[in-house]
Amino acid sequence: SIPLGYFGGIGAASRNGILFKGSNFLDLITTIDTVVMDKTGTLTEGVFKVQEIKTNGLEQADFLATVAALESKSTHPIASAIVQHTGLSYQQKTVSETEEISGHGLKGKVDGQEVLAGNGKLMHKYNIAYDPQIDAIVDTIVLVAIGGKFAGYITIADQIKEDAPGTIETLHQMGIKNIVMLSGDKDSIVQKIAKQLKIDLAFGGLLPQDKVTKVEELKNQGKQVAFIGDGINDAPVITLADVGLAMGGLGSDAAIETADVVIQTDQPSKIATAINIGKKTKQIVW
Numbered sequence: 001s002i003p004l005g006y007f008g009g010i011g012a013a014s015r016n017g018i019l020f021k022g023s024n025f026l027d028l029i030t031t032i033d034t035v036v037m038d039k040t041g042t043l044t045e046g047v048f049k050v051q052e053i054k055t056n057g058l059e060q061a062d063f064l065a066t067v068a069a070l071e072s073k074s075t076h077p078i079a080s081a082i083v084q085h086t087g088l089s090y091q092q093k094t095v096s097e098t099e100e101i102s103g104h105g106l107k108g109k110v111d112g113q114e115v116l117a118g119n120g121k122l123m124h125k126y127n128i129a130y131d132p133q134i135d136a137i138v139d140t141i142v143l144v145a146i147g148g149k150f151a152g153y154i155t156i157a158d159q160i161k162e163d164a165p166g167t168i169e170t171l172h173q174m175g176i177k178n179i180v181m182l183s184g185d186k187d188s189i190v191q192k193i194a195k196q197l198k199i200d201l202a203f204g205g206l207l208p209q210d211k212v213t214k215v216e217e218l219k220n221q222g223k224q225v226a227f228i229g230d231g232i233n234d235a236p237v238i239t240l241a242d243v244g245l246a247m248g249g250l251g252s253d254a255a256i257e258t259a260d261v262v263i264q265t266d267q268p269s270k271i272a273t274a275i276n277i278g279k280k281t282k283q284i285v286w
């Protein structure tokens, strides 16, 4: 039978928008010494805005319409930003054979030409050469190739969530010494955000599978790991972590299904609340 105190704990959590899928996780969450976090959509808003557009000779409006036509087939927040910025002009273009390449970007045909839109890894994969100075730009960036040639880039920015700095500070104060950020975004922007948020360790340029490997490594070091993510591509790591938390606001169904704890708001600070409720419950139960 479940001791009465757990019902109190689960109830208190639920009033805070935190759903524990079992009383065992109320216990387990108090033993966490390492918190691993996703960046985009978890610590940042996940709502990108176009900043700068540079083309390799193409007229800007046509370049944008071509990229937006391809991106209109993707649900990625980067794609939404480009489509939003472009307006409706992309609808004049014919798109076919689109393929989302996880952790890389998109590939497809626009008006019969092959178009690639994504990161440096995508360009590398398809042997597209571009000015290496572009890699020095510390921003999220979408590189574009049209007809097998580099055609330009679009820089986009995301914002750190209001409660993100406080979340890291609170977790540190609670004695959680290892806070790790994992991201598929380019490493330079990932390290910049980690520094701003005082995150202990950060890794960028990761494929979804690399995130799994990182969490496995931490577990093999004997760490008790909680992972919190917004759910996009995160289901495997959520499953692997000792306690997997999914943010329900934006999260995918797969992530919510595999999560041990679902956070119904989009606030990363709820992980600290969840740990505190676990600790209080323990005091009552024992």
Ligand code: ADP
Pocket: 039, 040, 071, 074, 076, 078, 079, 102, 103, 104, 105, 106, 117, 118, 119, 140, 141, 142, 182, 183, 184, 185, 186, 208, 232, 233
């Ligand atoms: P994160 O770990 O930050 O959530 P993702 O794994 O979703 O990142 O994506 C990793 C990277 O792949 C992005 O930062 C971006 O460079 C590229 N990418 C993914 N999807 C797209 C897309 N639709 N358009 C352009 N680039 C994309």
Ligand code: MG
Pocket: 038, 040, 041, 230, 231, 232, 233
């Ligand atoms: Mg993500």
